[in-house]
Amino acid sequence: MDLSYRDPVSSRSFSCLTTIILLLGSVLSLVEAGGDETDRLALLEFKAQIVDHGGVLSSWNDSSHFCGWYGVTCGRRHQRVTILDLRSENLAGVVAPDIGNLSFLREVYLQNNSFHSEIPLQFGRLFRLQKLFLNNNSFSGQIPSNLSHCSNLLILSLGFNTLEGNLPADLSSLSKLQILIFEVNSLTGDIPPSFGILSSLRVFGIMTNNLSGTIPETLGRLRNLRALGLSQNNFFGTIPISIFNISTARILYAAQNQLEGSLPRDLGFTLPNLEAISLSGNLLTGPIPESISNASNIGEFEIRFNNFTGKVPSFSKMRGLNWFSIGQNNFGGGQSADLDFLCSLTNSTNLERVAIGRNAFGGPIPDCIGNLSITLSAFSLNDNHISGIIPNGIGNLINLEMLAMGANNISANIPSEVGNLNKMKSMDLGRNSFSGQIPESMGNLKMLTILSLHDNNLWGSIPSSLGNCQNLLLLDLSFNKLSGNIPSEILGLSSLSRYIHGTSICTG
Structure with missing residues (x-):
């Protein structure tokens, strides 16, 4: 065969194909160039609607390509905007609808600024969008329901604005959504039951709104959920x-609502990974399940202002516990062992707050409180039926800043070891049955601002050492059996704005 022969038909076909490819390349170049110009104009229009207090957008001009402008990132293959990052830049104004022309945009970070007016509907045109952060601004109006068109959305964060209206049920179509945050707005209505099909959701936060209705049972289908925030609605x-059966859950916040019922007995087994639970300010009843000890990763346990009853179980397995708040309930029964659970808290080496006031606890304060973590800064046992004495070990809690033991039946002397608590700011031992003299060592509490010892049986003179408490604002010694003059060292305190002695002083 003659290899130099060329079939005329084949040659013409090849020639046409080459021409088409060249023409197609030219067309694509024109399309890319047009897209490039579209992005530039969209960014300039975005800038035109902004008050730039810090001048961070000064580079947004024709002296350089927009891909080099501050806060702008372009893709490698095409010179198209993929990321717009202007978080925390002291920007104000409105977001221009032209942002919807940035069709290659994948990530938007506009949080921590002062943008206002409505969220542009044109965000719904950004089909490639994966992350949208508009939180901590002043956006108003409703949440655009057409954000449901952004089918690749992974994160939607609109918290800390002034948004109104309902939660759009259409958002339930965002099957890839992992984080959905609307907290601190003015949203109303209920939670759409269809949100239960957001199978990829890990964080759902709608705290501090005006939402109402019942919590949908369908939320229990969110098997990948890590954090659920429903508080303050x-x-x-x-x-x-079904909520208590989401084994992946680590954070459960539902405080300050009107929820009722009791906690399931197997809570510690169905939520083994729980790290924080806050159910305060509801109408919940029943006991704390003993199974709670199985949730050994709990660091925050807060259930105050409810109607819980019964004996408090052991928390000895929760070595990472730092916040324990069960006040304003009906725990205890006036029994001698009511406070034994405090000894289980000695295993928590990061404990910062223990609040058990306003319950029905009786019996003495166990000696083990001296073994509580030295990280403890607040300890409240007020308004119970506690008797006995304050253990001398109280002096070991050297980082204690607040101690509230008022309105109990604690007796005997105030231990001198309280003078070791040199970070103390507020101490309330009033309305008890303390006797003896006020310890001179209280003068060591130089950071003290409030000292309340009223309604006891204290006697003797007022120690002049209290004059060392240079930050003292309130000193209440009323209704005791104190004698002598008020020391001049105390009267000379410039910080003292209120000094109550009532019937406590019999001057010589």
Whole structure:
């Protein structure tokens, strides 16, 4: 065969194909160039609607390509904007609808600024969008329901604005969504039951709104959920059992609602990974389940202002516990062993706050409180039926800043070891049955601002050493059996704005 022969038909076909490819390349170049110009104009229009207090957008001009402008990132293959990052730049104004022309945009970070007006509907045109952060601004109006068109969205954060209206049920179509945060707005209505099909959701935060209705049972289908924040709304009814069966859950916040019912007995087994639970300010009843000890990773346990009853179980396995707040309930029964659970808290080496006031605890304060973590800064046992004495070990809690033991029946002397608490700012031992003299060592508490010892049986003279408490604002010694003159060292305190002695002083 003659290899130099060329079939005329084949040659023409090849020639046409080459021409088409060249033409197609030219067309694509024109398209890319047009897209390039579209992005530039969209950014300039975005800038035109902004008050730039810090001048961070000064580079946004024709002296350089927009891909080099501050806060702008472009893709490698095409010179198209993929990331817009202007977080925390003291920007104000409105977000221009032209942002919807940045069709290659994948990530938007505009949080921590002062943008206002409505969120542009044109965000719904950004089909490639994966992350949208508009939190901590002043956006108003409703959440655009057409954000449901952004089918690749992974994170939607609109918290800390002034948004109104309902949660758009259409958002339930965002099957890839992992983080959904609307906290601190003015949203109303209920949680759409269809949100239960957001199977990829890990964080759902709607705290501090005006949402109402019952918590949908369908939320229990969110098997990948790590954090659920429902606090400070108007939800009523019971917490669905399905919520307590999300074994991946680490954070459960539902405080300050109108929820009722009791906690499931197997809570510690169904939520083994729980790290924080806050159910304060509801109408919950029943005991704390003993199974709670199985949730050994809990660091925050807060259930105050409810109607819980019964004996408090052991928390000895929770070595990372730092916040323990069960006040304003009906725990205890006036029994001698009511406070034994405090000894289980000695295993928590990061403990910062213990609040058990306003319950029905009786019996003495166990000696083991001296073994509580030295990281403890607040300890409140007020308004119970506690008797006995303050153990001398109280002096070991050297980082204690607040001690509230008022309104009990604690007796005997105030231990001199309280003088070791040199970080103390507020101490309330009033309305008890203390006797003896006020310890001279209280003069060591130089950071003290409030000292309340009223309604006891204290006697003797007022120690002049209290004059060392240069930050003292309130000193209440009324209704005791104190004698002598008020020391001049105390009267000379410039910080003292209120000094109550009532019937406590019999001057010589």
